[in-house]
Every structure is written in structure tokens, then in C-alpha cells.
Amino acid sequence: xxxxxxxxxxxxxxxxxxxxxxxxxxxxxxxxxxxxxxxxxxxxxxxxxxxxxxxxxxxxxxxxxxxxxxxxxxxxxxxxxxxxxxxxxxxxxxxxxxxxxxxxxxxxxxxxxxxxxxxxxxxxxxxxxxxxxxxxxxxxxxxxxxxxxxxxxxxxxxxxxxxxxxxxxxxxxxxxxxxxxxxxxxxxxxxxxxxxxxxxxxxxxxxxxxxxx
Amino acid sequence: xxxxxxxxxxxxxxxxxxxxxxxxxxxxxxxxxxxxxxxxxxxxxxxxxxxxxxxxxxxxxxxxxxxxxxxxxxxxxxxxxxxxxxxxxxxxxxxxxxxxxxxxxxxxxxxxxxx
Numbered sequence: 451x452x453x454x455x456x457x458x459x460x461x462x463x464x465x466x467x468x469x470x471x472x473x474x475x476x477x478x479x480x481x482x483x484x485x486x487x488x489x490x491x492x493x494x495x496x497x498x499x500x501x502x503x504x505x506x507x508x509x510x511x512x513x514x515x516x517x518x519x520x521x522x523x524x525x526x527x528x529x530x531x532x533x534x535x536x537x538x539x540x541x542x543x544x545x546x547x548x549x550x551x552x553x554x555x556x557x558x559x560x561x562x563x564x565x566x567x568x569x570x571x572x573x574x575x576x577x578x579x580x581x582x583x584x585x586x587x588x589x590x591x592x593x594x595x596x597x598x599x600x601x602x603x604x605x606x607x608x609x610x611x612x613x614x615x616x617x618x619x620x621x622x623x624x625x626x627x628x629x630x631x632x633x634x635x636x637x638x639x640x641x642x643x644x645x646x647x648x649x650x651x652x653x654x655x656x657x658x659x660x661x662x663x
Numbered sequence: 664x665x666x667x668x669x670x671x672x673x674x675x676x677x678x679x680x681x682x683x684x685x686x687x688x689x690x691x692x693x694x695x696x697x698x699x700x701x702x703x704x705x706x707x708x709x710x711x712x713x714x715x716x717x718x719x720x721x722x723x724x725x726x727x728x729x730x731x732x733x734x735x736x737x738x739x740x741x742x743x744x745x746x747x748x749x750x751x752x753x754x755x756x757x758x759x760x761x762x763x764x765x766x767x768x769x770x771x772x773x774x775x776x777x778x
Binding site for chain 1: 667668670673674677680681684687688691699700703704706707710711714715717718719724725727728731732735739742743746747750751
């Protein structure tokens with residue numbers, strides 16, 4: 451009887467702990483949504499002011515690489531969801547494996563993004579570093595300021611996500627400590643949020659210069 | 664949690680997300696004019712909803728958290744909506760929502776400059 455009561459209390463404590471952690475993380479994600487929303491809204495406002503230069507500037511971006519990166523990030527969301535699924539199961543061996551896969555896909559995303567940045571630097575599209583191309587009008591340069599700010603903020607969030615995922619993964623694999631399932635769930639929520647941000651950034655930045663314009 | 668998200672749910676959601684990505688890129692290549700952007704953003708919203716409901720398990724989570732997430736999205740939409748209404752109602756020289764009038768206004772402004 452006492453054992454049953456203790457187990458019930460323990461389950462109730464866990465349920466409350468999980469609920470509190472999720473609620474706190476959702477409030478944090480809400481504040482992050484306000485940050486990215488402000489940046490995106492500012493971009494849309496400028497885009498309304500300079501529609502043609504922004505479409506011209508968007509055509510300079512590598513849509514194929516952007517599409518590939520979106521596919522990679524969506525795949526990383528699947529591996530993260532699989533990690534959470536595995537962490538909840540009785541056999542947790544799959545969880546660190548899926549977490550490592552998620553981090554690897556995140557690194558791949560950043561590598562491709564870095565290559566894109568290099569190409570843009572090479573094409574003199576970075577407004578404050580490379581020698582400015584006189585053919586680029588100020589509104590086109592403004593687009594690239596927004597582009598680097600938005601994608602840079604996203605990349606920093608992704609980098610933070612990769613570090614957290616690798617920390618959770620390594621603690622779970624190499625130490626005697628077992629990471630609680632709720633921690634994996636919260637890391638997963640953050641990762642999916644970063645994925646959602648990119649889902650909106652991709653059409654907003656990359657698909658403005660296509661034939662639909 | 665009322666229901667667990669199964670592996671099957673995750674795989675179906677992933678396949679739908681990749682299909683919607685292909686649809687986004689295809690739509691961007693069609694000559695749809697300014698509506699193309701809004702179609703791409705609508706597809707993006709659909710993808711975000713899928714991630715929220717299936718991967719982030721909002722559909723299966725605690726009722727209070729569902730309310731919190733719903734309210735967060737509602738406030739976010741109101742905020743973005745008001746921002747867009749504000750932008751589109753300003754008398755900027757070039758405004759895509761008032762394209763013909765805006766182009767006329769810009770031409771008049773350009774012609775008026777020498778005076």
C-alpha cells in the first residue's frame with residue numbers, strides 16, 4: 451500500500467514537473483516568436499516599400515541551396531521527434547543516436563549556410579564587408595542587410611540548439627546520469643521552433659525573386 | 664497526455680512536410696504575380712501547423728498548454744495583422760497593395776522634383 455502511494459506521488463510529481471517545464475518553455479518560445487516576428491515584419495515593411503529591388507536582390511540568392519537546407523531542417527525535425535519517441539520508450543538506446551543525427555543535420559545546415567555566405571561575400575553582396583558593387587542600389591543592399599540579420603539570428607539559434615542537443619546526447623551516452631525524458635522533450639520543442647522559423651524565412655527571403663514576381 | 668504520437672504519425676507528417684516543400688518551390692516558379700508570395704506563405708503556415716501539431720505534439724498535450732499555445736498564436740496573428748494593416752495604409756511612395764495609384768504617385772513625385 452505504501453509502495454503504491456509512493457509510486458502515485460512520484461508519477462504525480464513527474465507529471466507536474468513535466469507540465470511546468472513545458473509551460474515555461476512555451477512562454478520562452480512565445481518571446482522568441484516576438485523577436486523573429488519583429489524582424490520579419492520589418493522585412494515585409496521594407497519589401498512593401500521597395501518591391502522591385504527586393505525581388506532583384508532575392509534573385510541573387512541560391513534557391514537550390516535554400517531548398518536543400520529546408521529539406522535538411524525538416525529531416526532534423528523528424529530525427530528529433532524520433533529521439534523524443536525513443537526517450538519515452540523502455541529501450542532508450544535509440545534516443546542518443548537520433549539526437550546525434552539531429553545535431554549532425556544541424557551542422558550540415560550550417561555548413562551549407564556558411565557556403566552560401568561565402569558565395570555572397572565572393573559576389574560582393576555583403577553590404578558592410580565586401581567591396582560594394584556599384585550596380586547594387588541602396589534598396590538591394592538593404593535587402594541583404596535584412597537577409598544577413600534574419601538568417602544570422604536563425605543560425606545562432608540553431609548553433610545553440612546543436613550545442614544543447616550534443617550536451618544532452620553526450621551526458622546520456624558517456625556518463626552514468628540518465629537525462630530525464632522531459633529534458634529531451636524540451637530540447638525537442640526548441641529545435642522544432644527553430645525549424646518553424648526557417649519554414650517562414652525560406653519563402654520570405656528566397657522565393658521573392660522567382661517568375662511569380 | 665491523452666494520446667501518444669506514434670511512429671506512423673511522425674512519418675506521415677514528415678512525408679507531408681517534404682511534399683509541401685516541393686509544392687512551395689513549384690508554386691514560386693509559376694507566373695502567379697504578387698499572389699505567389701502569399702501562396703508560398705500560406706503553404707509555410709500549413710507546414711508550421713503540421714510541425715506544431717505532430718512534432719511538437721500540441722494536439723496531444725495538456726489542455727492548459729494547448730490554451731497557452733493557442734493564445735500565443737492568436738496574439739501573434741493579431742500583432743502581425745495590425746502591423747501589416749499599418750504598413751499597407753501608410754502613404755508611402757511605392758506600395759504594392761495600391762500598386763497602380765502608387766506608381767502614379769511616384770511618377771508625379773518624380774516629375775514634381777525639378778520644380
